[in-house]
Amino acid sequence: MSKEYLMNKVKDIIILTDNNGNILDINKQALNIGKYKKEQLVNSKVKYLFSKDFKEPSKVKKKDNANHSDKKDNICFITMEGEIIPVEIDISPIKNSFDESLGNVIVAQDMRIVKMLQQEALENKRSRDRLYYLSYHDSLTGLYNRGYFEDYMVNFDREKYPLCGFIICDMDNLKLVNDTLGHQEGDEIIIQCAKAINESIISEGIVARIGGDEFAVLIQCVDREEFDSNYYNIKTSIDKYNEGMPKIPISMSIGTACDDRNFLPIDLFKEADDNMYRNKLKQSYETKKVMVNSIKRALISRDYVDGGHVDRIKFICEEMGKQMNLSRQQIKNLRLLSKYHDIGKVGVPESILYKPDKLSYNELVEVRRHCEIGYRISKTTPKLQVISELILKHHERWDGNGYPLGLKREEIPIECRIMAVADAYDVMTSGRPYKVAKSHEEALKEILDESGKQFDPSVVDVFKNIFCEKLFIEKEHSIICS
Structure with missing residues (x-):
């Protein structure tokens, strides 16, 4: 009972043989790993359980030392299904009190488990080292x-x-x-x-x-x-x-x-x-000014609708503002809004801005963030604080289906209602990566169709009157009337 208990408690393969290499006993671990039954192996030759590099216990050269042990590497244990399992072999003689050899005990250590334990120990050490490092260092900078x-x-x-x-x-x-x-x-x-x-x-x-x-x-x-x-x-x-x-x-x-x-x-x-x-x-004012200018440069380098877009809508907005008797400050705000309304696009990934196909729903959500991003930029910049609310609301619709606040009718600032028409007209006639530019007549028709829905009807009427009287053309990067 003691022998059985000890053999089956050990996680290694243990095989007892006589002096001729015949298996006398084998533990459960060996049977489980090899998928053998005990009766299949008892009295059979132990050499058949291992690769050809295995040397039978009966052929191990006797040493002068009575209690010697031979360790063998690069030997494999062969399972019932022919699977090859690398093991390290230790062979020790079993002797009686008269120093007579009774056989051998073979202990085979599964090297897969050894390597797994070694890897776990290495990972644990790495984790401890990492935790120790992070306890004193900043993970982002290494300082x-x-x-x-x-x-x-x-x-x-x-x-x-x-x-x-x-x-x-x-x-x-x-x-x-x-x-x-x-x-x-x-x-x-x-x-x-x-x-x-x-x-x-x-x-x-x-x-x-x-x-x-x-x-x-x-x-x-x-x-x-x-x-x-x-x-x-x-x-x-x-x-x-x-x-x-x-x-x-x-x-x-x-x-x-x-x-x-x-x-x-x-x-x-x-x-x-x-x-x-x-x-x-x-230096607060100067640093903010530098930062906004840098963001503006980034916007110019990324914005696929630049190419005179700002100049054109600035001209249209000014003309409409004058016709609608806006105050000098409101027209000044319109000029600023024309220039900075899309400053929040610096926060939109280039892969979306330059996408040649129609945007997906999630991509549209990402693009629509530019109103809020632009609002945050302008709120921190003295020069733009006066138009921060206009930047936030310049994509609202007359019918309340715009973004980001869902404002409707007169809840939307008049500057934003004018900007909406001017921006839509220029975008339609200039085109998009995924849309062909429309003619003047096509763009005007679409604006008239959206009157009372996307656009303020009174603003559309003013735009229509100006548009019919004057022809907008681009010449040498500036907008003129003729």
């Missing part, structure tokens, strides 16, 4: 994280260097980038910022990402000149990146503080952080 930075700030050696300093860098308008171009573009800018800062530091210290758009550098240096070199290196690196005319340039507000070892690091950190926020307030 140290806030937790590690704070520990380092408290515990670093103050006596090693005469000066300690901080450089705090906060990215400008990251939320605007995320809201317009998407988080993938935002992440790419974060990565480029991290790279620029990290490669600029020439002194001993650490660089960490301590917030979504904020980086901190702790520097231990010899003198103020060395500290300043790190600061100017960062500025130079950012300028060099922006000179390459990326789609969205890097804009950062930077604050610094540096002093001798008599100052607590936490006090210097707070001073640098305060200086950074002062700089951010000073």
